[in-house]
Amino acid sequence: MTTNSSGKKNLTTGRQPETLSDMLQRRGVSRRAFLKYAAMTASLMALPPTMANVMAANLARARRQSVIWLSFQECTGCTESLTRSMRPTLEDLIFDFISLDYHHTLQAVSGHAAEEARRNAMKENKGKYIVIVDGSVPIKDGGIYSMIAGMTNLQILEETVNDAFAVVAVGTCAAYGGLPHADPNPTGAVPISDLVKDKPLINLPGCPPIPEVMSGTLSYVLSFGKIPELDHLARPLSFYGETIHDRCYRRPFYDRGLFAKSFDDEGARKGWCLYELGCKGPVAYNSCATMKWNGGVSFPIQSGHGCLGCSEPNFWDMGGFYKPLSTGLGNMGSALAGAAVAGAALGGGSAWLARKHQGEYMKNLVDHEKDKAGQNSKKEN
């Protein structure tokens, strides 16, 4: 996708799209390399081994898929993640292969022509195209905080999604509202899932998501024509089924209770667990610990920093990146001081009442006591 010549061609020509195997042949990719890719993707997605061949066969036969990529309130990090891989890989080819009919950052055309292209693609692939969204949608004040070509993000989304086959929310902003949604959420940002209710939706959260997760998911859709199995947050289980902690190579240190206490202490140098430095790995469902980043080079914990839990809703509002998971959220100081004062007052008050009881107050209670005693003995009888 470093070049988008194919995408551009597709914007203008309407001919029958080539199959993936056609393209691979044209690019000189060997069949063995392709099979290896299929096998790897299948295994990443924890498909049974027999499915690898099915996937390869289906993929080879797959025709170019029309994709409309909508970017709303986002930082372009997700696109960067996809396009800045260290070396061209088969994943890139997958992205080359899809027909990216509209993408702000990547497409060459702009202005009316771009919007035109989007509408054309929608018309030509009605009911078949996939909408990928990155960024959240601001809905406060009529959605004026993010507009493209005079339309609010919400309007564009609604219009585009209408005839789509499925929607993929890429990145944490699209999946959960992301940073724009952070407290106090000034633009009223909402995730795509709040707005798209009647189309199949896949969330690929992460800030940004792992490129292989995106390509893997797309490969699955291309080869099987359906969306993969999802968890309760609409994330493909195959990539988001386990926590970072489940697969973290520092886990043995966690189990033994060996924790780094600061980023440059003995423990940190020895590679001990980062739990006490705020690692959110135990509650972050993502594939970083297995697939890693930058083509499998490393991942945050390997480089010495705890997981931020970026694939989880509201990860920025979880009390602080450096606060251990087992700590409470928020500052308790004044609340506890208030509680102490209130408790002392109640205690003093009750003792004062009790002392009064020992004196003349007991007499006033006599009638009351009689009533109660009367009631109780009646009850017992």
Added chain:
Amino acid sequence: MELLEFARGPALQSAMVIFVAGVLWRIIGILALPFISIPSRARKGVLPEGEVKGWFEGIWRRMWPHKSFIRQALFSTINGHVYHIGLFVVVFLFAPHIAFIKDLTGLSWASLPSNLVNAVGVVTAASLIAALIHRLTNPVQRLISTFNDYFSWFVTLAPVLTGLLAVSHLGARYETLLAIHLLSIALLLIWFPFGKLMHAFLFVVSRGATGARMKHRGAQI
């Protein structure tokens, strides 16, 4: 993750507020009652300092039964020590818990290996269950036990069990388990001041007062 946020946030926060207020309410409500003292002359040789010593002796002496009672008190004592020490270890020597306390108070200390704490947690849970069985099968305890006793038992065991489930990822997703664990702790904190768990504080006064009284008389503490 919303349940977890609720648990780590408002649930724990309000529980701690109730805990602090309730504990002070109860303690001050007792300590501010009139002190009825009988100013008899102490046994010869027992000075006022001696009575203070008696206070501490009382606290210490009752950690273990007198020889005459050992046979009858053996199970209660040993089992009691097992789950109290177990609770102490699990609550105060488990790294995530220390992190919690450090975040709250700034104080921290060394932790034990998590696997060891895990094992202690299992023993503690078993010991608590044994304590319940004893309570249910022993006619004396059956007769004198009330809702307070059973509920206090429950809120003590709950964090241990949910904590064990959380570390072993059993039964649900980790964040749900952790949230349930924290909610069970919130329940414990809320109940603590109002039920018999307050013995954790009150034993100092009740043992101490008897210790001082007996010391004053030169009698066995």
Added chain:
Amino acid sequence: MSLTAKKADQQGDLSDDQRIINAMHTFVNDFGLTAATYMESCVKCGLCAQACQFYVTTGNPKYTPIGKIRPFQQAYDRHMGPFAPVYRFFNLVPAVTLKELKYWQELIYDSCTLCGRCTLICPMGIDIAELVKEARHGMFEAGLIPERLALMDRTTVAWGSPATPAEDFAEIIEEISQEYDVPINVDKEKANILVTLAPAELGDHTKAVADMAKILNSIDADWTLCSDGFEASNIGFINGDLALQKKLTMKLIETAQRIGAKTLVLPECGHAYGAARWEAARWYGGPVPVNVVHMTEFLDDLVSTGKIKLDHVDETASFHDPCQLVRRGGVTKAPRQIMEALGLDLIEMEDSGSFGWCCGGGGGVVSNTRADKLRHKVFDLKKKQFEETGAKRLVTACGQCRITLTMGAKHINWNQETDSLLELVANNLVT
């Protein structure tokens, strides 16, 4: 629980409501900081039952010590505890009923000797014996105590002693003096030592009075008995009649002050020690201005300072520790030192000293005839422990214990006498 209170006695013609009110009022006034802490800290471990003779011998859980004060506990929770206002408002802790008070009468009086054994086992250090004693205060004010104890109370209020009116005292002493042929000082204007008595010593144990005189005379002590201040076994202390307890206590102190006594010698009586040695200050309002000693302490002092010399008995013996003197009073070594001076070969029972079992008659139980059956049952325990020692003599230092042990033995036709330490000393005094 269904409460059947077939045994409950009641005194006076108070209305039912008034009984409850009196009980509650008095209960509530007993709660200071210490009692409150006790009420708050029980963990319901049930261990106290294991220390209590009544539970151990019957296996009936209703005799669990902490359970004996339930109405007292309820009064605390409802009126004095930190959450009392809440409990009252929502009626979470109901008011105590007359039926409950009547049910608990047996538990508070018939099946507790205030022996304090439970106090020693309680892991929370709760002084249950003290609480039972305090609970008796409210029961007394409600007119809800065993009739036998009430009778003694009325007698004592009228006479100043359950044994005899003050007017007849000198006469009785004169008879004892003649019977045993010992000069006994009565009603001296001034004396260094005021000697006091327990009711049994004007009845079953008159020899004790003579023995005491014999010993005091042998050291040329400046001592006397007084007609208006001889009664030391404080029945108010036992019954929960605080007014009487105060009256009896003050009478002793005033008599001692009037005759200028420096020492007040209590008879061989455990409860006398509890009342005069430890609780008198409450009524006097400060440390009492006279040195209060139990007969056992007094004798120990004479023996250890060499003021008296004793012949050796050279027999095996075991000592029954009177609860109020030893466990509750702290006088553990003195009787043993006296026994050593007597050349007795002391064989301790399995549970001895502060851990000894009660005779079963303390706290008024021995006088409370309706509790006889239970008391006899409890006696087994003592008998067994004594027999295991294989000792010849059973010695004690409390007249009430002695009566209880003697009656217990008689009931089962067990041929074992109980000796008084005072009597042994007097019998073996080297003159």
